[in-house]
Each structure stands twice: as C-alpha cells, then as structure tokens.
Amino acid sequence: MSQLLRVQNFFVSSDGFGTGEGQSLESPFGHANPADLAAWAGATASWPNRTEPGGTRGLDDYFTRDFTNNIGAEIMGRNKFGPVRGPWPDLEWKGWWGDMPPFHTPVFVLTHHSRPSFSLDDTTFHFLDTTPHEALETAKQAADGKDVRLGGGVHTVLEFLEADLIDTMHVAMAPVQLGRGKRLWETPDELLDRFHLERVTSPTSGVVHHLFWRR
Secondary structure, eight states: OOOOEEEEEEEEOTTSEEEOSOOOSSOTTTTSOHHHHHHHHHTBTTOTTOOSSOOBOSHHHHHHHHTTTTEEEEEEEHHHHOSOOSSOSOTTOOOTTOSSOSOOSEEEEEOSSOOOOEEETTEEEEEEOSOHHHHHHHHHHHHTTSEEEEEEOHHHHHHHHHTTOOOEEEEEEOSOOOOSSEESOSOGGGGTTTEEEEEEEOTTTOOEEEEEEEO
C-alpha cells in the first residue's frame, strides 16, 4: 500500500486565512484568536487535552479522532514550530508544544538554519534544510509504512501544493473572518484542477469540513 501525504484538521477562516497577522511568542496565530478557529475540535469528546468528561460526538468528533489515524511522521514549517526567525538564538527553547507534544511521531521541521534533533516525551523533532520532495522521502522512511501528515503552516502547505505532493487534505473552515494574515486560498475552488472536493457542514459547530483528494 502506498504512503500518502495528508493534511489533517487544518484550520482556516471563512475568508481563507490560516493564521492572523503579527505572529509572536505570546500569539502563535497573530491577531487571530486560535479558539475561534479550533473551537469545533476542542469541544469534541475526543479532544486530547480534554480534562473533563463530556464533549460532542458526530462529524467534528470523527475528524478529531482521525488526526492520528495511520500517521507515522509529520512535516511542519518553522513557523508552526515557533516564532523565531533566522539563526537559533536559544537551543533551550523547544517550541510551542510543551513537554508532551501532541504528535507522538517523528516530526521534521523545515528550516534554513540547522539545529540538533531532540526528543520530548515520545516525539523527536528533526530540522531539515531541504526541498519538499526530499523532506517527504525522509519522512516516509521514518513513518515505517504509515502515512505522513503535513502539519502546516500556510506557507508550507502552499509549498507542497506547488510541488504537487499532497494526496489528501482536510481543511476545516470556521465561521469567522480574519481579514488579514496568511491566506491559504481566495476560494477552495482554486484547487479543483487537481483535486476532487466535498464540503460537509457540521450541524453542531457550523464548521464546513472540506475534503480534497487527488483526481
């Protein structure tokens, strides 16, 4: 069975922005409130950070559970790892993800500035200065036969779309507008030359789940 490169649970606003303007250490999504984009997932019964019983079931919960299904490695851009630009000033800081990152697989961070690999809990972060094609081959080897998840951010997803490497995408469009930031698309119909698209609206959250797969 062939390994797929999958975008899973990628959040965008209704006007197509995946993150806001002005990213910083204190504001990973810039001026955007991440709760506005991710509230549908956080409300589900399967949200991994849930501390109390309950939560919604149904369509949103299915996508929350599917996030880790058959994933053996993740590729992410440097902006998803942290807000630092240029050479790494402090190797003690190890990303936004805390001592127990949610990935549970090898993670390959794309960057032009080398840094030694390190592990937190069951996640090992590796740092690659390479092309999308070569990063994907490296991640597939580490995934041990499972699929590879492309985690984002927006620039990285666009880069891999440009390289025609993505097999499937799940993009969750929240009913909120950001107005500015980093935009994934003007309209999802831009991708219909290469992908089939099915839109499914969650009756619970109002989020429109966009499912893309190769033609």
